[in-house]
Amino acid sequence: MHMADALLAPAVAATMYVASGTAAGVSVHKLRKDDEERKLPTMAVTSALVFAGQMINYTIPGTGSSGHMCGGMLLSALLGPYAGFLSMIVILTVQCLFFADGGLMALGANIWNMAFYGCFVGYFLIWRPIVNSNWFGGETKSAQRLRIIVASIIGCVVTLQLGAFSVVLETTLSGITELPFSAFVALMQPIHLAIGLVEGLVTAAVLVFVYESRPELLMDVDATGTAIGKRSLKATLAILAVVVVVVGGGLSLLASSNPDGLEWALFGNEDANVENMGLDEDNFGVESKAAETAGSIQESTSFLPDYAFPDDDSPAGTTVSGLVGSAIVAAISVLLAFAFGFFRKKKQAA
Amino acid sequence: MLAAGDSPVHKLHPSAKLVVTIAYIIITVSFSKYQLNGLLMMIIYPAFLFSSSGVTVGTCFRKLRFILPLVLAVGLFNPLFDRAAMIKIGNITVSGGTISMVTLMLKGVFCLAASFLLMATTSIDNLCAALRQFHLPPMMVSLLLLTYRYIGVMTEELSVMTDAYSLRAPGQKGIKFNAWGSFLGQLILRTMDRADELYNSMQLRGFSGSFTYADCKRFDRRDALWIVLWILLFLICRFLDIPGILGSLLLGGFS
Numbered sequence: 001m002h003m004a005d006a007l008l009a010p011a012v013a014a015t016m017y018v019a020s021g022t023a024a025g026v027s028v029h030k031l032r033k034d035d036e037e038r039k040l041p042t043m044a045v046t047s048a049l050v051f052a053g054q055m056i057n058y059t060i061p062g063t064g065s066s067g068h069m070c071g072g073m074l075l076s077a078l079l080g081p082y083a084g085f086l087s088m089i090v091i092l093t094v095q096c097l098f099f100a101d102g103g104l105m106a107l108g109a110n111i112w113n114m115a116f117y118g119c120f121v122g123y124f125l126i127w128r129p130i131v132n133s134n135w136f137g138g139e140t141k142s143a144q145r146l147r148i149i150v151a152s153i154i155g156c157v158v159t160l161q162l163g164a165f166s167v168v169l170e171t172t173l174s175g176i177t178e179l180p181f182s183a184f185v186a187l188m189q190p191i192h193l194a195i196g197l198v199e200g201l202v203t204a205a206v207l208v209f210v211y212e213s214r215p216e217l218l219m220d221v222d223a224t225g226t227a228i229g230k231r232s233l234k235a236t237l238a239i240l241a242v243v244v245v246v247v248g249g250g251l252s253l254l255a256s257s258n259p260d261g262l263e264w265a266l267f268g269n270e271d272a273n274v275e276n277m278g279l280d281e282d283n284f285g286v287e288s289k290a291a292e293t294a295g296s297i298q299e300s301t302s303f304l305p306d307y308a309f310p311d312d313d314s315p316a317g318t319t320v321s322g323l324v325g326s327a328i329v330a331a332i333s334v335l336l337a338f339a340f341g342f343f344r345k346k347k348q349a350a
Numbered sequence: 351m352l353a354a355g356d357s358p359v360h361k362l363h364p365s366a367k368l369v370v371t372i373a374y375i376i377i378t379v380s381f382s383k384y385q386l387n388g389l390l391m392m393i394i395y396p397a398f399l400f401s402s403s404g405v406t407v408g409t410c411f412r413k414l415r416f417i418l419p420l421v422l423a424v425g426l427f428n429p430l431f432d433r434a435a436m437i438k439i440g441n442i443t444v445s446g447g448t449i450s451m452v453t454l455m456l457k458g459v460f461c462l463a464a465s466f467l468l469m470a471t472t473s474i475d476n477l478c479a480a481l482r483q484f485h486l487p488p489m490m491v492s493l494l495l496l497t498y499r500y501i502g503v504m505t506e507e508l509s510v511m512t513d514a515y516s517l518r519a520p521g522q523k524g525i526k527f528n529a530w531g532s533f534l535g536q537l538i539l540r541t542m543d544r545a546d547e548l549y550n551s552m553q554l555r556g557f558s559g560s561f562t563y564a565d566c567k568r569f570d571r572r573d574a575l576w577i578v579l580w581i582l583l584f585l586i587c588r589f590l591d592i593p594g595i596l597g598s599l600l601l602g603g604f605s
Binding site: 004005006007008009010013024028031032037038040041042043044045046047048049051052053055056057058059069078086087089090091093094096097098099100101103104105171175176177178179180201202205206207208209210213214217 | 450455469507532542
């Protein structure tokens with residue numbers, strides 16, 4: 001996800017530098033209040049470890065591919081969000097300067113896409129609420145282990161999605177690629193969903209190991225292995241709901257109303273009088289009764305076709321479909337969780 | 351080690367090199383997507399640095415071989431979406447998308463080469479001293495220096511662990527699922543203890559929050575001249591169509 005200089009316009013790059021610089025300034029200020037000198041060696045050695053650790057390949061069972069760990073989540077779980085953010089900045093700077101991984105001018109954008117979301121969104125909105133909650137049956141060690149796993153996976157998935165979306169947004173705002181915005185989003189988000197899931201699993205495995213050996217090393221987990229402050233299930237769910245609304249609603253509001261790349265190439269864009277291959281969208285493809293039936297079934301089941309209210313072109317339709325989509329995914333997840341007995345323990349405890 | 355050379359470029363003040371590199375990247379990227387003519391002139395800076403620093407072009411591209419395909423891939427879509435004819439040379443029509451693709455690729459290669467040349471001619475100590483002179487917080491600079499120092503240590507430690515693991519699991523690609531946590535987890539635990547030892551040893555040597563840089567060069571007239579001349583040249587390349595002027599002069603001479 002490292003962006004090169006050529007992908008950004010100077011104005012966008014400068015804006016991202018200001019945004020990341022402000023976050024870095026706040027972090028330095030917060031750390032000065034702590035024991036800065038004492039934290040410095042820990043931050044340096046841990047950053048070096050994460051840097052090297054990202055090169056290790058973890059084999060994914062059942063597939064031929066491999067995954068890596070998620071640096072931002074691991075660092076904020078071990079060092080806290082502010083120290084984690086500064087450590088990520090240093091890692092990205094070294095990658096940029098010595099390994100040409102990401103450009104010098106694009107460094108501000110890369111810090112925002114990879115460090116800001118991972119450390120601040122990942123810690124304040126995901127790690128802390130979940131680890132401090134009473135999910136999976138309260139104060140037992142196994143419940144805490146499950147909370148760490150869930151927080152790591154959700155954290156990596158959400159922060160990577162936000163990062164990938166920012167890459168698309170920054171590239172499009174820079175006017176670099178001719179690839180339509182919606183096609184670019186459709187390309188980037190699913191790829192990073194898969195990467196996020198694998199990174200989440202690897203990060204969870206590492207953090208659970210640390211938790212079982214030296215729980216005091218993890219943020220918000222005390223030496224006995226239980227969470228420091230208890231947050232109720234309701235409060236945790238409320239925080240997560242805000243994250244879902246912001247991610248689902250905000251992102252889809254920004255999504256372009258242009259047809260996606262393939263559609264554009266085949267049918268053109270009527271509004272802009274562009275024809276391209278000149279095919280008629282309504283009469284395209286093989287005509288058969290089965291296809292017609294399938295089409296009508298699809299039309300009747302998808303109550304928000306093309307991610308908007310039927311016969312409605314307003315951006316509100318797009319936002320609502322994003323929210324409804326998030327709600328459907330959440331509902332399916334809850335159903336699956338019940339089906340696989342995730343909450344059985346909680347019921348027994350109650 | 352490339353940065354340990356002693357060419358005239360190596361001897362320049364790190365701040366001067368950093369400022370010129372940043373200016374070069376900003377001006378290179380600011381060319382519009384169809385300004386291929388003007389962009390070609392920007393090759394002058396990397397070409398001069400390669401020839402005067404003794405760093406070979408081959409070393410640069412060998413080091414950048416993993417990142418270059420990514421930069422090149424982004425522009426590949428442009429000819430598909432931007433098909434408006436822009437230049438006609440005889441019977442061959444070149445579309446706007448093709449020109450913007452080449453421009454984007456050149457921008458990528460030039461910027462990567464400029465960053466590479468900065469790091470190939472400047473040591474990390476000198477660069478950190480320059481960053482301090484730009485008033486970056488001492489904590490950030492010390493963190494960068496210490497992290498850089500420990501990346502070598504950690505990479506070596508991890509490669510020993512990976513070797514040991516692969517010797518016990520011959521023919522297996524990567525780390526198996528059941529060792530995911532313990533493999534890196536073990537190292538995290540050792541690392542935390544190492545950080546404590548490091549802090550104690552730094553305290554015993556009188557560490558007070560930031561490092562001092564003993565062999566930092568002084569910024570002299572030569573460095574100022576380096577900055578002014580290069581930025582002036584970049585601006586001339588950016589705002590004057592030198593290839594166009596040269597072309598019309600040449601054609602004018604023939605007619």
